[in-house]
Amino acid sequence: MKQSPADADWMAVAIALSQRGRPVSAPNPNVGCLIVNDGKIHGRGWTQAGGRPHAEAMALAAAGDAARGATVYASLEPCAHASPRGPCCTDALIGAGVARVVVAAQDPDPRTDGRGIARLRGAGIEVVTGVLPTEARAAMAPWWTRQTAARPYVTLKLATSLDGCIAMRDGSSRWVTGEHARAHGHLERARHQAILVGRGTLAVDDPKLDVRLPGLEARSPKRLLLTRGIAPPGWSAVGSPEAIDGIDSVLVEGGAGAASAFLAADRVDRLLLYRAPILIGGGKPALGDIGLTGLADAHGRWRLADSRLLGSDRLDVYERVREG
Ligand SMILES: NC(=O)c1ccc[n+]([C@@H]2O[C@H](COP(=O)([O-])OP(=O)(O)OC[C@H]3O[C@@H](n4cnc5c(N)ncnc54)[C@H](OP(=O)(O)O)[C@@H]3O)[C@@H](O)[C@H]2O)c1
Known part of the structure; x- marks a missing residue:
């Protein structure tokens, strides 16, 4: 469960990507995601207009088979709740066989709020949390303010x-x-x-x-x-x-x-x-x-x-x- 020296650098890229969804991803959070394997980026994603696809789904689609055994950088905890608008990202990451997930900020949405992290760990995936959380929250400040302060x-x-x-x-x-x-x-x-x-x-x-x-x-x-x-x-x-x-x-x-x-x-x-x-x-x-x-x-x-x-x-x- 250790943070590697490069984790903060990769996460900074994921957070920069998250800004592309601002403000069009509303009502969903503008998340950024990066899939890295053998020191190379294989997938990049950010929440699309209207909130779907999610950042992780876009990055997984780009990475294809290279997601197997990869490290995923997500500026927000992957969602753990099923929605009629698409599958939940936690299950998609487990299904793709990723080895490690690095998360900046835990999702304050009560439907996920730690459940995504727990489910990934339960599937044997190494999860590192709290990498650049302040920067990630600032990048999605509008959504975060709505969620936490209504x-x-x-x-x-x-x-x-x-x-x-x-x-x-x-x-x-x-x-x-x-x-x-x-x-x-x-x-x-x-x-x-x-x-x-x-x-x-x-x-x-x-x-x-x-x-x-x-x-x-x-x-x-x-x-x-x-x-x-x-x-x-x-x-x-x-x-x-x-x-x-x-x-x-x-x-x-x-x-x-x-x-x-x-x-x-x-x-x-x-x-x-x-x-x-x-x-x-x-x-x-x-x-x-x-x-x-x-x-x-x-x-x-x-x-x-x-x-x-x-x-x-x-x-x-x-x-x-x-x-x-
Ligand atoms: N340089 C800049 O950055 C900049 C930017 C914008 C404007 N300006 C300039 O600023 C000037 C206009 O400023 P202003 O102070 O006269 O007008 P304003 O702030 O544009 O509008 C004042 C109006 O806002 C409404 N209002 C204010 N407080 C409210 C509250 N608590 N709840 C509900 N409504 C409220 C009231 O409308 P009602 O009377 O209809 O209730 C009030 O008459 C212009 O000269 C403009 O060119 C400069």
């Missing part, structure tokens, strides 16, 4: 000037950031199931919120409007930050009222802060009241996860620090 994973995007404005005093905000930052924003859209703006932004900007990157046009997410009123055609109304149902990943694109509402409800898991090297002065501030009672409450909530230059703009990515 709410969507929310990313808040803000594009500001150096002095923290999201728009001029008259509300105009096209454009605060440059073309590289905006292209990155479009990539983020393609990674989410839905985009949300507040009714104020719809009124001022009438944004399309589509993905305008070559080849990714079909990945334009569903459009949500934060409003206590009614949404126009093409939009779905959301009455409060807590009221989003049946969606695992939401990108909140402002404006200040919507951003503040999500922060005040503590519904933001990840913050994308695009900052342009401009000063506006007297413009529209990025946020209103977010419900803090003192400065001490503001500290310790956010951890810098990434920082990079996009053209002349800076992107800082922060993650919400949560207990447990």
Whole structure:
């Protein structure tokens, strides 16, 4: 049951593959899988659109006979529950005669939750667990959040000037950031199931919120409007930050009222802060009241996860620090 020195490297590849299923694998987890025999990759898989085939099934199909005696790297414990949509991966791996299965994270779905690992071991297969679990969970954060906290994973995007404005005093905000930052924003859209703006932004900007990157046009997410009123055609109304149902990943694109509402409800898991090297002065501030009672409450909530230059703009990515 020992971890080999190469296990973390192979698992990092499986986790990278898992990102290909995000967000199209919903409602199933975006899993990545690699089948390695004699130091060579024989099969690669990731959960397909709509959730089937699973990553393991795709990798087994690619590996064919080379799966016999191989090591399988799975970013999530192989499923142990039968479904009318396909066979369970644990049985498929046993049937293929694999020798070893390395798992990053145990499946929190109560239908599997350790049963997949136990069944593989019961069939005489060596199982190693806990290889890069934090990275694997982060790669499937939307599904993981839905499973363990019964709410969507929310990313808040803000594009500001150096002095923290999201728009001029008259509300105009096209454009605060440059073309590289905006292209990155479009990539983020393609990674989410839905985009949300507040009714104020719809009124001022009438944004399309589509993905305008070559080849990714079909990945334009569903459009949500934060409003206590009614949404126009093409939009779905959301009455409060807590009221989003049946969606695992939401990108909140402002404006200040919507951003503040999500922060005040503590519904933001990840913050994308695009900052342009401009000063506006007297413009529209990025946020209103977010419900803090003192400065001490503001500290310790956010951890810098990434920082990079996009053209002349800076992107800082922060993650919400949560207990447990
Ligand atoms: N630079 C950027 O990143 C960026 C991005 C987007 C927008 N902007 C700019 O931001 C400005 C618009 O911002 P804004 O603050 O005026 O408007 P907003 O945040 O887009 O929308 C405010 C509206 O959201 C709804 N709302 C807010 N909190 C709510 C809650 N808790 N529950 C239900 N509904 C809620 C309300 O709609 P109802 O009144 O219908 O109930 C409220 O009037 C524009 O100038 C736009 O150009 C900048």
